[in-house]
Amino acid sequence: MNYSFSEENYLKAIYHLEQYLKGEVSTNAIADKMDTKPSSVTDMVQKLADKDLLTYKKYKGVLLTAKGKKIAASVIRKHRLWEVFLVEKLNFHWDEVHEIAEQLEHIQSEELVKRLDNFLGNPDFDPHGDPIPDPQGNVKKTEKKLLSECLKNQRGICVGVKESSGEFLQYLDKKNISIGTKITVLGKEFFDGSMVIQVGQDQFFISKVIAENLYVQTS
Amino acid sequence: MNYSFSEENYLKAIYHLEQYLKGEVSTNAIADKMDTKPSSVTDMVQKLADKDLLTYKKYKGVLLTAKGKKIAASVIRKHRLWEVFLVEKLNFHWDEVHEIAEQLEHIQSEELVKRLDNFLGNPDFDPHGDPIPDPQGNVKKTEKKLLSECLKNQRGICVGVKESSGEFLQYLDKKNISIGTKITVLGKEFFDGSMVIQVGQDQFFISKVIAENLYVQTS
DNA sequence: TCCTAATTTTAGGCAAAGCTAAAAAAATAA
DNA sequence: TTATTTTTTTAGCTTTGCCTAAAATTAGGA
Structure with a gap:
């Protein structure tokens, strides 16, 4: 079976949303993510349900079937391999x-x-630190956490980003942070969630927003 | 400007046909090449004319404009680079x-x-010996000729194939002929156009059909 | 509970790119 | 030249994937 670009994009979006929401994905959530109208989503979702790629109950949201998950994972696998x-x-x-x-x-x-x-x-992660699904669609879970969850004096290795907008990645570049960079939390301000961290020889301040979008692996 | 897959495919097909026919390309020729119906071709051709990618006179066939040629060449460039x-x-x-x-x-x-x-x-040729257009869409002309045009005792280097069906390429493989292979014409039968050629240590018979689909460069 | 607001679906349309069948034009043959 | 065949175009229809506007359903607040 071959699926259209559009179908693949829906499956991918729903896959991500399902993980993020840990449950049914609403029409509006899909429309937001895909930058389309809810009515278009309803249309497509009905077609995908007909093809057994997801289960759909009117007004109740959707869940991918095993088949749908596999296709989504394969698209994500290709995306991340190409990024590498x-x-x-x-x-x-x-x-x-x-x-x-x-x-x-x-x-x-x-x-x-x-x-x-x-x-x-045979890379395991893409350049943003996201895991590459294997050919069967299985994804290695890593024990990463957000930098914002780290405590003072904790140390971690940057393993990924949550946001991956150009602006954010460029900010990280300016600060010399990339996948593999060692980060130490020198101080944490509970009032606004900001931190002072050490990266290489540099010490600097980062806001809560930054810390909430950086994944680190702590040993 | 961005063009759809379909538009790009039409431009590419017309580009090839225009070179082959050395002049206007008919609706039927395009339909044949693209495996669609003439009526579909008429539709698309009118759209492409509206976009100034080709000139179209009812019942008279089409010719690519400079703009159309440039896009076609860029698609062909990409095709051949990816093949490499x-x-x-x-x-x-x-x-x-x-x-x-x-x-x-x-x-x-x-x-x-x-x-x-x-x-x-920065390769100049794809794996079938076809030239890769430069970024401006210019194509290096090579002084290749068909093996069938070679005379007895002439010697050439295989630089390309005319046909590139899987069957033909597999035949060439079996005979150890690929781009760069030196071929010597040991004998030529004028009656049916068949030849006896030498490839490496091997000498064997090839039919006219084969000789007419192999390009060689003679020094 | 009942009413309003938000969400979701339905109905009806549009553009792209294809198709078939019929009409029109061009080419060929008698 | 006229008749027939071939080529090309037109008209009208289909599917995909999107849209807007209106209707239906669900959720939230008083």
């Missing part, structure tokens, strides 16, 4: 690859994905 | 890459193409 390619092989910057990967993720060829994965050395 | 990538980097066989490149050729990103070209070492 763009950054590792073509030397793109991590904040430039999303749009291109949005297109490449729809290329259909099992063989291509297999060979690309191999060519890239 | 698939063969050189992912170790695909030259008869397996066409379909995948048909998809990849529509990915939109100037920067991606630039970097891919660079990553591949």
Whole structure:
């Protein structure tokens, strides 16, 4: 079976929302995420339900079926593999690859994905630290937490970002923070959630917003 | 301006036909090449004319404008660069890459193409020996000729194929002929156009059909 | 509870890109 | 030249994926 770009995009969006919401995904949530109108979502969701890719109860939201999850995971797998390619092989910057990967993720060829994965050395994570689903659609769970959850004097390795807008990634670059960077919390202000952290030789202040969008792995 | 997959495919097909026919391209010719109905071609051709990508006179066929040619060449450039990538980097066989490149050729990103070209070492030819248009859409003309035009005792280097069906390419593989292979014409039968050729240590018979689909460069 | 507000669905339309069937034009043959 | 065949176009319909506006349902507040 082959699915259209649009169908794949819906499945991907619903997959992400389902994880984030830990349950049924509402029509409006999908419309927001995909930048379309709720009525369009209802249409598509009914078609996807007909194809057994998700379960849909009027007014109650949707849940992906195993089949739907598998397709979504495969699209995400392709997206993230291509991102690795763009950054590792073509030397793109991590904040430039999303749009291109949005297109490449729809290329259909099992063989291509297999060979690309191999060519890239079977990476486990994309350039933003997000895990790459395996060919069966399984995702390795990592014990990462938000930097904002860290306490004073705790130390962690940056393993991912929550937000991945260009502005945010560029901010991180300016501060020399990327995947693998060691971060130490020197101080934390409970009043506004801001922190003083150490990155390499530099010590600086970051706001709560930043800390809430950076994932670290603490040992 | 961005063009749809369909528009790009029409432009590409017309570009090839225009070169082959050395003049106006008829509705039926396009329909044949694209495996659609003439009525669909008429529709699309009118749209492309409205966008100044080709000139169209009812019942008289079409010709690409400079703008149309440039877009077609850029799609062909992408197609051929991706083919190089698939063969050189992912170790695909030259008869397996066409379909995948048909998809990849529509990915939109100037920067991606630039970097891919660079990553591949700015190749001039794709794995089938076809020239890769430069970023401005110019194509290097090579002084290649068909093997069938060679005379007895002439020697050439295989630089391309005319047909590129899987069957034909697989036949060439079996005979150890690929781009760069040296071929010597040992004998030629004028009656049926068949030949006896030498490839490496092997000498064998080939039919006219084969000789008419192999391009060689003679020194 | 009942009423209002928010969410979701339905109904009806639109553009892209294809199709079939019929009409029109061009090309070919007698 | 006229008749027939081929090519091309037109007209009208389908599907996909989106939209707006209106109706239906659910949720929240007094």
